[in-house]
Amino acid sequence: MSQAEMDQSEIKKGDTRPDTKQRILDAAEKLFAREGFHNTSLRAITGEAEVNLAAVNYHFGSKEALLDKVIARRLLPLNELRRTRLLRVREASRRENRRPRVEETLRAFIEPTMRFRDSEPGADDFMSLIGRALSEPDDTVRKIFITHIKSIFYLLYETLCNALPDISKEVIFWRLQFSIGALSHILRTVGRFELSHFPEGVNPAPDTDAMLTMLVPYLVQGMEAH
Amino acid sequence: MSQAEMDQSEIKKGDTRPDTKQRILDAAEKLFAREGFHNTSLRAITGEAEVNLAAVNYHFGSKEALLDKVIARRLLPLNELRRTRLLRVREASRRENRRPRVEETLRAFIEPTMRFRDSEPGADDFMSLIGRALSEPDDTVRKIFITHIKSIFYLLYETLCNALPDISKEVIFWRLQFSIGALSHILRTVGRFELSHFPEGVNPAPDTDAMLTMLVPYLVQGMEAH
DNA sequence: GTCTATAGATTGATAGAC
DNA sequence: GTCTATCAATCTATAGAC
Numbered sequence: 001m002s003q004a005e006m007d008q009s010e011i012k013k014g015d016t017r018p019d020t021k022q023r024i025l026d027a028a029e030k031l032f033a034r035e036g037f038h039n040t041s042l043r044a045i046t047g048e049a050e051v052n053l054a055a056v057n058y059h060f061g062s063k064e065a066l067l068d069k070v071i072a073r074r075l076l077p078l079n080e081l082r083r084t085r086l087l088r089v090r091e092a093s094r095r096e097n098r099r100p101r102v103e104e105t106l107r108a109f110i111e112p113t114m115r116f117r118d119s120e121p122g123a124d125d126f127m128s129l130i131g132r133a134l135s136e137p138d139d140t141v142r143k144i145f146i147t148h149i150k151s152i153f154y155l156l157y158e159t160l161c162n163a164l165p166d167i168s169k170e171v172i173f174w175r176l177q178f179s180i181g182a183l184s185h186i187l188r189t190v191g192r193f194e195l196s197h198f199p200e201g202v203n204p205a206p207d208t209d210a211m212l213t214m215l216v217p218y219l220v221q222g223m224e225a226h
Numbered sequence: 227m228s229q230a231e232m233d234q235s236e237i238k239k240g241d242t243r244p245d246t247k248q249r250i251l252d253a254a255e256k257l258f259a260r261e262g263f264h265n266t267s268l269r270a271i272t273g274e275a276e277v278n279l280a281a282v283n284y285h286f287g288s289k290e291a292l293l294d295k296v297i298a299r300r301l302l303p304l305n306e307l308r309r310t311r312l313l314r315v316r317e318a319s320r321r322e323n324r325r326p327r328v329e330e331t332l333r334a335f336i337e338p339t340m341r342f343r344d345s346e347p348g349a350d351d352f353m354s355l356i357g358r359a360l361s362e363p364d365d366t367v368r369k370i371f372i373t374h375i376k377s378i379f380y381l382l383y384e385t386l387c388n389a390l391p392d393i394s395k396e397v398i399f400w401r402l403q404f405s406i407g408a409l410s411h412i413l414r415t416v417g418r419f420e421l422s423h424f425p426e427g428v429n430p431a432p433d434t435d436a437m438l439t440m441l442v443p444y445l446v447q448g449m450e451a452h
Numbered sequence: 453g454t455c456t457a458t459a460g461a462t463t464g465a466t467a468g469a470c
Numbered sequence: 471g472t473c474t475a476t477c478a479a480t481c482t483a484t485a486g487a488c
Contacts, residue, residue, distance in 0.1 A: 015325040025367065036363040038264045042464060052472055057465060060472090135361045135414055137354070139260040140475080146423065157425065159370070172426045176439045177415070178408035187409025188361055199383065202399045214400045221451035246453080267481065278455055283483060336462090 021059050023049040025160060026122055031133075033125035037067060037141050046065065068144050071133070074116075075148045076124045081112040086155050093162075098161040103220045109156050110216065114208050117187075124191070131187030134180070141153050164223065172223075179219045247285050249275040253350055255296050259351035259358075263367050265291060294370050300342075300352045301374045307338040312381050319388075326389040329446045330331070335382050336409060336442065340434050343413075350417070357413030360406070390449065396451075405445045412437065 017023075027049035031040040042063055046053045060066040085108035093100040117127045133145035160172055167175075191205040198204045206214070244252075253275035268289055272279045286292040306386040311334035319326040343353045359371035386398050393401075417431045424430045432440070 006432050011330070030359050035362060036264065038262065039364050041462075043462085052450070052474090053464095055471080063464065108455080132363060135358050135411070137260060137358060137414075138265050148419075154425075169425065170428050171440055173425060174432070174437070175444055177411065178441065181408040182404035182410025183407070185361070185403065185410065188363075189403070194372075199380075199395065199399060202396050206400070211400075213471070214397055215404065217451045218401055218404050218448040224450040225443045225447035268483085269481080278453095279453070280484080281453080289482070 011188075018053055020049075020051050023051055024056060024059060024066070025070055025073060028066055029074075029129065030125045031121055032067065032070060033129040037136070038138065049199065064140060064144075067141065070126075071130070071144055071148060074123065075130065075145075078112065078116050079148070079152050081116070082109050082152050083155065085112060085151075086159055086182070090159055090162075100159050102160065102163045102223050103162065105156070105159045105163050106179070106219050106223070107216060109152075109194075110219075111189070111212065113183070113214075114212060118208055124158065127179065128188045130190065131189075134184055160223065166226075167223040173224050174226075182219065229269075246277050246281055248284055248360075249277055250285060250292070251296055251299060254292055255300075255348055255355065256351045258293065258296060259355040263362070264364065290366060290370075293367065296352075297370055297374060300349065301356065301371075304338060304342050305374070305378050307342070308335050308378055309381065311335075311338060312378075312385055316385055316388075320327070325391065326385050328386065328389045328449050329442065331382070331385045331389050332405070332445055332449070334385075335378075336445075337438065339409070339413070340438060340441075344434055352420065354414045359408040360410055386449065392452075401449050401451075404448065408441070408445065410442065423441060 004226070018026075024045060027045045028040070030187050031044055031048060035044070039157055042056050043053060044067075046056060049055075056063070056066055057130055060069060079107045089100050089104050089108045113127075130145060136145075157173065160176060161169055164172055190211065193204055203210075250271060253271045257270055257274060261270070268282050269279060271292075272282060275281075280294055283288070286295060312331070315326050315330050339353075340414070343350050352446075356371060361368055361383055362368045362371075383399065383402055386402060390398055405409045416437065419430055
């Protein structure tokens with residue numbers, strides 16, 4: 001009877017169609033990333049997901065609650081990856097009785113972030129979305145995002161303060177803001193530029209490794225500037 | 227009866243009320259910056275400006291054309307400032323038969339940009355708006371902005387290539403993107419953060435000089451990293 | 453140039469049949 | 471859980487009186 005129970009809610013045996021909730025989340029993620037939250041209607045989402053208009057409010061309650069689920073679905077696991085790596089950096093520095101290094105600290109945050117883009121289908125749209133979340137003028141998107149990012153940001157900030165004892169906490173804070181700005185700009189634009197804006201000879205869409213190779217030394221040098 | 231005529235349309239001698247067009251531009255700038263383009267209705271704009279709803283379409287033709295004027299009104303003079311300073315850097319380097327320095331090149335672009343915020347009332351809203359323009363997901367805002375920024379961006383890029391002969395043009399291009407990301411993040415967030423997000427002891431709204439003192443060395447070191 | 457009034461389209465959300 | 475039908479609110483834009 002386990003089979004019947006599964007169909008209760010309800011996926012047919014041979015049916016490979018993901019369930020409605022997933023389809024809505026996928027469609028919303030894509031459209032919020034590409035068109036913006038306020039510029040995406042529920043009708044556009046349910047059309048893309050090929051589900052009924054009323055399904056959004058049935059499954060999520062409101063457009064805003066849907067946005068929260070779209071963000072949480074991927075950001076919670078991503079934050080776990082970043083937290084694990086940051087804690088490992090701190091642990092290693094304590095064990096070896098030295099300060100954390102700036103480069104390993106920044107990498108612990110940035111590498112999982114940028115590699116996440118390649119990890120699952122749809123994650124690239126998600127990265128555009130969170131790359132833009134901080135710059136949303138309207139509270140709706142920004143507040144939901146900040147709720148989910150706050151604690152990992154402080155962990156990163158504290159580790160950097162530990163790594164850079166000769167630089168004031170205020171300067172470290174703002175340099176970290178500069179770095180977040182650079183990272184989020186890249187997250188939301190790579191692969192989405194209009195080609196016409198590129199000087200000749202510049203690859204408009206470097207892969208993740210190439211981007212890390214350019215980004216990390218840039219950020220490390222900036223953070224360490226005297 | 228002169229009173230009646232004044233209300234007719236027409237600005238009287240002693241009337242200090244800016245004309246309708248200005249009032250609409252000011253209101254639109256403020257609301258586009260704080261609420262976003264799609265999240266700002268014409269009713270909100272005409273309400274803030276205390277003019278009639280129909281005035282926007284009479285004076286500007288459409289909401290989109292209004293946005294273009296809001297951006298052009300301040301960006302054209304700002305671009306002139308930046309262009310003049312960049313050309314002066316290039317001229318000085320040619321005269322002294324040396325390469326432009328990275329710091330003076332970046333300053334030529336960044337100082338006018340950040341000081342513009344303090345230059346006139348309303349300019350702070352404008353800086354938030356253009357700080358966010360590049361990250362708009364929707365074409366409307368971004369395309370209008372890119373139209374106005376393209377040529378000055380290339381001038382900056384070429385001068386940097388000239389200043390950094392040992393770094394590949396591709397790397398310079400992306401490092402410039404990182405720098406633009408850092409700058410625009412700061413432009414749109416300074417003074418607009420929620421206070422609760424600040425670690426103790428960090429000034430949530432440094433003035434322009436303090437910010438330049440922190441930002442310029444960060445960007446210079448990043449651009450010059452080997 | 454300014455105003456009222458409204459057209460015409462679209463929105464988020466919901467009620468109720470199945 | 472899914473669907474149709476629709477409400478009530480909102481939007482941009484415009485026509486036409488003054």
